[in-house]
Amino acid sequence: MDAKQWGVYVHIPFCRQKCFYCDFPSFAGRERYWEDYTGALCREIAVRGSYYRQQWGKPATIYLGGGTPSILPEKFMKQLLSELRQIFLPDGKAEEFTVECNPGTVDEPYLAMLRNRGVNRLSFGVQSFDDTLLKRIGRIHNGQQAVDAVAMARRVGFANLSLDLMYGLPGQTLEQLKESVEQALSLKPEHISIYGLQLEEGTAFYRMQELGKLNLPTDDVTEAMYDYMTEYLPSQGYERYEISNFARPGFESRHNMSYWQDVPYLGVGAAAHSYLDGQRWAAFAELDRYMDAIKENRIPVEPEEAATTAIAIEEFCFLALRTAKGISREKFLQKFGREMDVWYGTVLRDLSARKLLVDDGRYVRLTRQGMKYGNLVFEKFLLDAQDF
Ligand code: SF4
Structure with missing residues (x-):
């Protein structure tokens, strides 16, 4: 195994x-x-x-x-x-x-x-x-x-x-x-x-x-x-x-x-989130509902809105950008089949010019300023569904 x-x-x-x-x-x-x-x-x-x-x-x-x-x-x-x-x-x-x-x-x-x-x-x-x-x-x-x-x-x-x-x-x-x-x-x-x-x-x-x-x-x-x-x-x-x-x-x-870093996890218990097989799940938050499901051998979760590619890309970027290491360009390519510049070329150039991002060709990461004004950066990573 x-x-x-x-x-x-x-x-x-x-x-x-x-x-x-x-x-x-x-x-x-x-x-x-x-x-x-x-x-x-x-x-x-x-x-x-x-x-x-x-x-x-x-x-x-x-x-x-x-x-x-x-x-x-x-x-x-x-x-x-x-x-x-x-x-x-x-x-x-x-x-x-x-x-x-x-x-x-x-x-x-x-x-x-x-x-x-x-x-x-x-x-x-x-x-x-x-x-x-x-x-x-x-x-x-x-x-x-x-x-x-x-x-x-x-x-x-x-x-x-x-x-x-x-x-x-x-x-x-x-x-x-x-x-x-x-x-x-x-x-x-x-x-x-x-x-x-x-x-x-x-x-x-x-x-x-x-x-x-x-x-x-x-x-x-x-x-x-x-x-x-x-x-x-x-x-x-x-x-x-x-x-x-x-x-x-x-x-x-x-x-x-x-x-x-996009690693899967199993969430156990009421309100616990799971990320399994590329899908995110949230368990029932109400204690009785959770415990009843378990008693009746039902999975105590409801699928979140099926992740579209746009949402999956955004989530991947938001989460990785939080870390000092940043987004791995290689991982992005492996996961989504195309270079991140296809969607974010202009954004990367713009945010780099404003010293909010550093792009060293392998990783794209926030600068100290970028971390401080994280929301401003994150909103630039929102995608338009029409791009897909
Ligand atoms: S009420 Fe919230 S913040 Fe306070 S101990 Fe409980 S979980 Fe933590």
């Missing part, structure tokens, strides 16, 4: 409370679902997972995201990890096996349990070390808990940790951000992700903004925050390998890279 590069994503859609900015598919107050949902995940892994495992061999990466995976009590997490290992990892090991953790939901025995069951990378949603800010955005943890969580993870043997930070938060100053970044660096994580606050419809912050009650930093301050992070982190040894992601050499997230 030919081993194929692919990954597995497992979605845990539970949180202790909903953060005020969050529009991810996650629910608070659904403790009554934990047991049955874990059972449904295990069943889906056993059926769909086994199918792809037989086709493609062992996945290179497994990623438990959410929601808050670490909210699952030990009993259910053990059950899930044992199913994952049994189906996907006959030798007990994955190249990269990540669990997202909320610093407010873990203790040392829990992290040791993850480590002993093959998890080799943790991603902590820290966002800030400033307690007032954390409260203001609806997080359940405080700065000290984040420091303690990292120390515990180190003690039980994790050598690959990622911290998420946010900027552009209500009332946040550049000084506060700098303090949080310094504190993050003092913990020596291998990987840091930074996200600017986005106001998404349906969130508490969106409603507050509509009522004029959200005190956001000005555009100038937000831009200064962005400039500071994107200049300072590389100077401290964290290479920017994707628009929002920085890592020490060799610690780039393999799983996330696969999203941007």
Whole structure:
């Protein structure tokens, strides 16, 4: 059997409370679902997972995201990890096996349990070390808990940790951000992700903004925050390998890279996305609908609009452009049968002249400016259906 590069994503859609900015598919107050949902995940892994495992061999990466995976009590997490290992990892090991953790939901025995069951990378949603800010955005943890969580993870043997930070938060100053970044660096994580606050419809912050009650930093301050992070982190040894992601050499997230590099992945669980055989699928987001489908041996997914060639090309470019490496011209040619200049010749010349892109003949990548004004570049990569 030919081993194929692919990954597995497992979605845990539970949180202790909903953060005020969050529009991810996650629910608070659904403790009554934990047991049955874990059972449904295990069943889906056993059926769909086994199918792809037989086709493609062992996945290179497994990623438990959410929601808050670490909210699952030990009993259910053990059950899930044992199913994952049994189906996907006959030798007990994955190249990269990540669990997202909320610093407010873990203790040392829990992290040791993850480590002993093959998890080799943790991603902590820290966002800030400033307690007032954390409260203001609806997080359940405080700065000290984040420091303690990292120390515990180190003690039980994790050598690959990622911290998420946010900027552009209500009332946040550049000084506060700098303090949080310094504190993050003092913990020596291998990987840091930074996200600017986005106001998404349906969130508490969106409603507050509509009522004029959200005190956001000005555009100038937000831009200064962005400039500071994107200049300072590389100077401290964290290479920017994707628009929002920085890592020490060799610690780039393999799983996330696969999203941007057109590698297939199987999504397991409610609302999980899959990219298989060139098709993207999204599982039912409603928990009951998802669990009923699993119970009745139905695939819990609905096909997204069949990707036209135009959409497939756009997606390929958008995803690859996010990375420091950029779009591989050769990969583009292999996948779509024609040079990318057929569709993008003028765009490439124009964006290169404006110093937003570099085209070295093998790769087309964003410059630093291009990353900053990514949306401006991405919109140029939209295709006209009439071109096909
Ligand atoms: S912990 Fe994460 S997934 Fe849960 S509500 Fe907060 S941001 Fe959303």
